[in-house]
Amino acid sequence: MATTNTLSDAAIRKAKPGEKPRKLSDGGGLYLELQPNGGKWWRLKYRFEGKEKRIGLGTYPEVSLADARKRRDESRALVAAGTDPSEARKAGKVEHQRQQHAEALAAAGEPLPGTFEHVAREFHAGKAEGWSASYAGKWLTYCTRDLFPRLGALPLADITAPKLLEVLRLVEARGTRVSAHDLRQYAGQVFRYGIQTGHCERNPAADLTGALKPAQVRHMAAVLEPVQVGALLRNIGEYAGHPVTRAALALSALLFQRPGNVRAMEWSEIDAGAALWTIPAAKMKRTVHGKVNGRPHLVPLAAQALQVLEELRPLTGRGRFVFPSLMGGGECMSENTIRAALRRMGYTNEEMTAHGFRAMARTLIVERLPGIGPDVIEAQLAHGKAGPLGMAYDRAEFMDQRRQMMQTWADYLDKLRHGAQVIPFKAA
Structure with missing residues (x-):
């Protein structure tokens, strides 16, 4: 059913504030609330899951009548789709803050939360104290050299077994098979930690069992006869x-x-x-x-x-x-x-x-x-x-x-x- 709009810009401009807040109604639950101090706030009244709720849509004239109606229609569409506009707005604010934080990290050259490099460095920081200095150094050096440049910026959940294998094959191609196997192990540690911390749901490194060429472990030469x-x-x-x-x-x-x-x-x-x-x-x-x-x-x-x-x-x-x-x-x-x-x-x-x-x-x-x-x-x-x-x-x-x-x-x-x-x- 089409919404009947009753307000006009002229009526809004002529409206005078009173001693108490009063409403100028438009169609579809939209109204303009006039405050005693002269402020004019757009509000939307709607029902969600059987409860009456309200949400603010901005102030007039910063938000024009046409823009307020557009925001009303968008909110009503969310209700029709089963989404509470109030909760959607909160989620939008969180996402906006996340994007601002991500932009700040990117400007500082830091890995973004949830990416492979971020989770890997967090895992390393938590484990390095219990590792030997040589192993902790080798772990981070190998990851920084071979995994971070190609996988570091990707969300952990988006990395598939074929993508990881592609990177490990590049290491193999250098003739360093042992390093490729080591890196598969290190990546598996990161993904297992990612599952524990909610960054991903599976470990693609486990799916690469047998995919790499056998490691040729070089035994130290010795006189044995x-x-x-x-x-x-x-x-x-x-x-x-x-x-x-x-x-x-x-x-x-x-x-x-x-x-x-x-x-x-x-x-x-x-x-x-x-x-x-x-x-x-x-x-x-x-x-x-x-x-x-x-x-x-x-x-x-x-x-x-x-x-x-x-x-x-x-x-x-x-x-x-x-x-x-x-x-x-x-x-x-x-x-x-x-x-x-x-x-x-x-x-x-x-x-x-x-x-x-x-x-x-x-x-x-x-x-x-x-x-x-x-x-x-x-x-x-x-x-x-x-x-x-x-x-x-x-x-x-x-x-x-x-x-x-x-x-x-x-x-x-x-x-x-x-x-x-x-x-x-x-x-x-």
């Missing part, structure tokens, strides 16, 4: 470089700990009387929680290892580090020193690395030294297990076995160095 190990040990003994570097090479073979731990070994951590090297938890490859609350890692010292340390003590024993930097400055030996020494001895990066001493020990102990349980080997490598029993590896439960293993390993290396033939034992 007994005869070649014997030659390596003789080369270390004859190394013509700095004696501190030669000692670091010898202990890398005897102790098979992580290269970073060997380089950062401190004299205060060595108990020669107890034949024990105690690596503080803070130096171990663990989560932040594990570094702060974990137990130290214990490394029994065989007689040969103690001999190397005693020969080294006159050279570096007055300082903090067993293997100080050859450049001075109070730092420990650089990570490149062992690598350079191996190259000087003729070993390429594909033949032997500083980390390769761990693989060398693990392989030969399993294959050549019978009677040593795998748990004992893993405990000495500081490969902890998940679960409530995992930290038991750093306790004294295996110390007797570990002491015996380390001495047996050192004696075995002596045999290889001297060229003795060692026959492998077959498992029963």
Whole structure:
């Protein structure tokens, strides 16, 4: 039914205010309310869900009669469609504020709320404290380099599995398959957090299982054959470089700990009387929680290892580090020193690395030294297990076995160095 309009601009201009507010009615629930102070307000009276309600449409003459009727018609159309005009206006104000906030963030170069980058940075900020510094840094660096430029500005809910795969394939194309798999994992973490915080309803990263090319994990090069190990040990003994570097090479073979731990070994951590090297938890490859609350890692010292340390003590024993930097400055030996020494001895990066001493020990102990349980080997490598029993590896439960293993390993290396033939034992 057409609305009958009864007001005119002339009638509005002639209308005089009274002592009390009065109404000048138009059609369809629209009226102009005259205030005693001369103010003129457009109002709309309507019914929604059986209740009478009112909404303001502006002031006259800022809002003309024609504009007021247009706003009336728009509001009535909302009612006919099942929407309360009052609630629609509130939502509009919220959206306007959101847009203003978004424009301010964009002007400041900040990610918009609900976008991939915003949710990712929020997730990272909440988790980084419990991660190691290296993992937290790697996580954000990878996302900033590869995910944010192409996905960062998109609302989390709008990112599909094909879109994510398109970005990961670009990483694959660079020849960095491991990075592509890492990024898929990081994206999955962001989407799971997005589901928890109401930014999206599904995790497209989970739909990409098997979509990427297999990651080609590059294992650290290591000498694994007994005869070649014997030659390596003789080369270390004859190394013509700095004696501190030669000692670091010898202990890398005897102790098979992580290269970073060997380089950062401190004299205060060595108990020669107890034949024990105690690596503080803070130096171990663990989560932040594990570094702060974990137990130290214990490394029994065989007689040969103690001999190397005693020969080294006159050279570096007055300082903090067993293997100080050859450049001075109070730092420990650089990570490149062992690598350079191996190259000087003729070993390429594909033949032997500083980390390769761990693989060398693990392989030969399993294959050549019978009677040593795998748990004992893993405990000495500081490969902890998940679960409530995992930290038991750093306790004294295996110390007797570990002491015996380390001495047996050192004696075995002596045999290889001297060229003795060692026959492998077959498992029963």
